[in-house]
Amino acid sequence: FSSRANSEVVLDVCVQMGYRHFDTAAAHGTEEAVGKGLKKGFVDGLVKREEVFVTYKFHLLDAGEVRSAVEKSLSALQLEYLDLCLVQSPSKLLKSCTYPPNQRESASLPSSVQEIWEALEDCVQSGLTKAMGVCNFSAKNVKEILESASVVPAVNQVELHPMWQQKQLREFCQSVGVRVSSWRPLGGQPPLSVLNNSVIKEIAETHGKTPNQIALRWLLENGVISVIQSYDPEKLLEYINLFDFKFSVEDLEKLASLDQDLPFYVV
Incomplete structure (x- = not known):
């Protein structure tokens, strides 16, 4: 969920449709709405x-701010624990910068990820979160x-997504x-959206x-968890109806051979 009044x-x-995974972030400002829902x-x-x-x-x-940030989120969400807490980036943003960072801003500073990780490990040991992970981390990170x-x-x-498959990172x-x-399972803005890809459209028409x-079924078959966003009930229903068809070998070969466009977020 990102910042919208009707979250x-x-x-x-979503709950009534059968969705059970809910992803939020401090930068989105929606924890209170998600908690109420x-x-x-x-x-x-x-x-x-x-x-x-x-x-x-x-x-x-x-590092000293990690526990208070988690506790603040739990309070807003009205929960006793999180299932998963993620460090959103390997770079530290200046507190004065906007989000997403303006290209003209000096938006990141070197930071010890290890120190942050140790602080988050303490949150796991304290029962504030059951698991911990990362976002936008390269294999090196x-x-x-x-x-x-x-x-x-x-x-x-x-x-x-199918047009940025990150095979080496997945392996x-x-x-x-x-x-x-995947926090962007449907590609970027046109023309980089899956809606604009002729191969994907052809496979969609076949099925x-x-x-x-x-795109979502391809991610599912590759063991990738999709984090989707929509405020349209019809779209939400579309995104969850993925289990009544299967790809052919030819479908998978076509998808594997798609041109790989530059991602929105480079790590």
């Missing part, structure tokens, strides 16, 4: 706390974490026991599906 209402619709679902008996998975992301802070980590990152959330993460998640569904 609470949309979350209620989840609480409504709990009170109405639509879902139990143990049946939902809540992910929270934060940018690099000073993940290796640096693993050199000193007591807790292995559960997830690396990156930009990943590396799999080799060290890190799951991969009576949409290009979005082809």
